[in-house]
Amino acid sequence: MDVGNFFKAIIKLMIMVALAALIVFGSFSAGYVTRALQAPAPGAAINVPQAPQITFSNEDVPPEFDVFWEAWAFVEEEFYGQVPSEQDRVYGAIRGMVNTYGDENTAFIEPSRAAIFREDVTGSFEGIGAAVRMDEMGRLIIAEPFAGRPAAEAGLLRGDVVLAVDGTPLQGLSLYEAIGLIRGPAGTTVVLTIFREGVDEPFDVPIVRARIEIEVVESRRLEGDVGYVRLTEFSRGASGKVAEAIKSLEAEGPLKALIVDLRDNPGGLLDESIFVSSQFISEGVITIERLKGGKEQVYEAQPGGVALDLPLVVLVNRGSASASEIVAGAIQDNGRGTILGEQTFGKGTVQIPHTLSDGSELRVTIAEWLTPDGKQINGEGIVPDVYVERTQEDFVEGRDPQLDRAIEYLSEILGD
Numbered sequence: 001m002d003v004g005n006f007f008k009a010i011i012k013l014m015i016m017v018a019l020a021a022l023i024v025f026g027s028f029s030a031g032y033v034t035r036a037l038q039a040p041a042p043g044a045a046i047n048v049p050q051a052p053q054i055t056f057s058n059e060d061v062p063p064e065f066d067v068f069w070e071a072w073a074f075v076e077e078e079f080y081g082q083v084p085s086e087q088d089r090v091y092g093a094i095r096g097m098v099n100t101y102g103d104e105n106t107a108f109i110e111p112s113r114a115a116i117f118r119e120d121v122t123g124s125f126e127g128i129g130a131a132v133r134m135d136e137m138g139r140l141i142i143a144e145p146f147a148g149r150p151a152a153e154a155g156l157l158r159g160d161v162v163l164a165v166d167g168t169p170l171q172g173l174s175l176y177e178a179i180g181l182i183r184g185p186a187g188t189t190v191v192l193t194i195f196r197e198g199v200d201e202p203f204d205v206p207i208v209r210a211r212i213e214i215e216v217v218e219s220r221r222l223e224g225d226v227g228y229v230r231l232t233e234f235s236r237g238a239s240g241k242v243a244e245a246i247k248s249l250e251a252e253g254p255l256k257a258l259i260v261d262l263r264d265n266p267g268g269l270l271d272e273s274i275f276v277s278s279q280f281i282s283e284g285v286i287t288i289e290r291l292k293g294g295k296e297q298v299y300e301a302q303p304g305g306v307a308l309d310l311p312l313v314v315l316v317n318r319g320s321a322s323a324s325e326i327v328a329g330a331i332q333d334n335g336r337g338t339i340l341g342e343q344t345f346g347k348g349t350v351q352i353p354h355t356l357s358d359g360s361e362l363r364v365t366i367a368e369w370l371t372p373d374g375k376q377i378n379g380e381g382i383v384p385d386v387y388v389e390r391t392q393e394d395f396v397e398g399r400d401p402q403l404d405r406a407i408e409y410l411s412e413i414l415g416d
Contacts, residue, residue, distance in 0.1 A: 068093075091360070095174070103365050104134040104175045105351050111359035113180030127183040128190065128207050130156060131266055131319040131345065133175070139163075140170050140178045143345060144319030146212075146264045147395050154207040156194070157392055158318065163202055164193035176363060186211040219245035221252060222259070226410055227310075228403075230261035231276065234268025234323040239275030243306045246279070257311040257410040259403070263341065267322030270350065277330045278302040280312055280337065285372035286330045289350075292366065311413060312337030313406040316384060321345035322369075328382045329371035338409065340386040341402050348377025 072089075084092075091110055098108045129149025135141050142160040145152035164170060165181040173181075182190055188209050195202045216238055218230040227249040231242055242260075249255060260280075267273075277286045281301045289297045314337055316328050325344050331337045348370070351363045368378050388405045 094362075098174075098362070103349075104138075105347075105349055105363065106365045107174035107176045107363050109174070109176050109180060109361040109363070111361075113177055114355070114359060114361035125183070126186045126211050127179075127209055128154075128156075129210070129212050131264065131321065132162070132179065132182075133345065133347075134178075138171070140175070144264055144317060146319065149212060150207050150210050152395065154205050156192075156205060156207075157196065159197060161195040162192050163195055166191050167193075184209050217241040217245050219249055221249055221255075222407060224407070224411060224414070225253065225256040226407060227255045227258045228261065229258065230263075232265055234265070234272040234276065236269060236272070238268065238272045239279065242276055243279055246306050255310055256414055257313070258307055259313050259315065259406050259410070260337075261315045261403075262320045262324040262328060263315050263317040263402070264319035265321070265324040266319065266345075267324055267347065270323065270326075273323035273326040274299050275302060277327045279305045280307050281305065281330060281334050282308045284334050287326045287372065288370040288374065289367050290370060311410060313410060314339050315402055315406060316341040316344050316382060317390065317402070318342055318345055320382075321347040325377045325382050326369055329375065329377060332382065332385065333372040333375070338386060339382060339384045340406050340409065341384050341388055342390075343383050343387075344381040346377065346379050346381035348379070 091108070094108045098106060128151040129146040130142055130151035131144040131146070133141050133143045140162040142151070142156050142158060142162065144158060145156045162170060162178070162182075165178070168181060170178045170181070182192070184190060186209050189206050190209060191204050191206045193202050194205050216232055216235055218232075220228050222228050227246060229242060229245050229249075231238060246255075246258070274286050278301045282303075282305060283301050286299045286301055289299065291297070312331065314328055314331055316324065316339060320328065320341075321344065325346075325348060328339050328344060332339050349365045349368045352366050354362045354364065356362060368376070370376060371382075386405065386409060388402045390400065390402050393399075394401060
């Protein structure tokens with residue numbers, strides 16, 4: 001292959017990726033909000049911008065790339081040892097460029113791993129069933145092992161640090177790349193190397209992956225005519241399912257109060273978070289989107305809510321992220337209900353995924369979400385009005401002190 005032509009081909013790819021990361025266009029179990037690229041639900045007053053087409057020419061190549069090609073040429077010509085493939089070097093260059101943005105959610109994902117993330121937000125995925133995050137040192141942390149899922153069953157705990165997956169160190173990998181290693185076909189085993197505070201040496205935890213089938217909405221009546229509705233993700237149609245669940249509970253008899261459970265809900269579609277919030281809030285701001293350059297768009301409650309007056313408690317924990325935090329923040333700032341549980345995940349940004357020509361993927365953070373009062377969600381989370389912890393021992397023993405306290409709290413305010 002002619003080296004000059006190879007350089008030109010590579011630099012064009014590099015420029016395309018770099019410019020894509022710099023242009024504002026208008027989803028993952030660590031917590032996500034994604035723009036709905038399909039048509040919103042009927043009656044929605046939410047406009048979703050489409051990604052513009054971009055064309056490139058040789059004039060788009062900035063002079064700053066000269067030093068890159070100087071370095072490339074020296075290493076190409078002089079390196080003594082095993083030379084990585086051209087593809088590995090290109091991916092490494094792109095990954096390095098993306099890492100300079102300092103945002104764990106803006107990431108380059110190689111084709112094989114990117115394919116894992118192309119599962120629709122339809123209510124299932126294959127993996128271990130845990131919310132994860134990157135800490136300030138770039139370590140992958142187990143934020144919440146979901147009850148009854150493989151991670152929890154294997155004994156993973158909140159705060160566990162994942163050092164390696166099947167012997168592959170995670171140092172230097174993005175959040176999405178690390179998750180791509182952990183996910184895999186149901187029935188296969190993945191071995192996580194774990195560092196745990198208080199344990200002298202790292203240790204291996206084998207986990208059999210499973211297909212995590214998620215029942216998006218669960219509902220039941222509790223004692224005292226209290227309705228309970230659990231929403232596990234903001235997939236397409238989630239708001240309609242929440243509304244139908246509340247109506248079904250009321251068909252059995254009038255409700256005196258309602259508990260909405262958003263624990264371990266990693267997020268989902270933006271418009272669904274607006275519509276779910278609108279089931280409980282008649283008017284007012286739901287969330288504020290702040291785009292590049294400081295431009296803001298305000299999203300307000302939509303008409304037609306089915307539980308606008310019932311006393312309301314929303315359950316959250318460290319696995320409640322992104323769209324869940326939008327809903328919890330809206331209810332809290334509008335004074336519509338009480339947030340009970342633990343401080344939430346703190347994922348307040350939105351990404352656009354771009355599939356590149358070879359099947360790899362570039363995810364670009366394009367905006368952040370603020371609560372109606374302008375409070376930042378990203379890195380902060382939603383602080384509950386009533387703090388109640390549910391420990392690992394509670395999970396094992398089948399206790400739910402958060403739900404118990406919510407029932408008690410509603411009983412107090414209802415005077416029962």
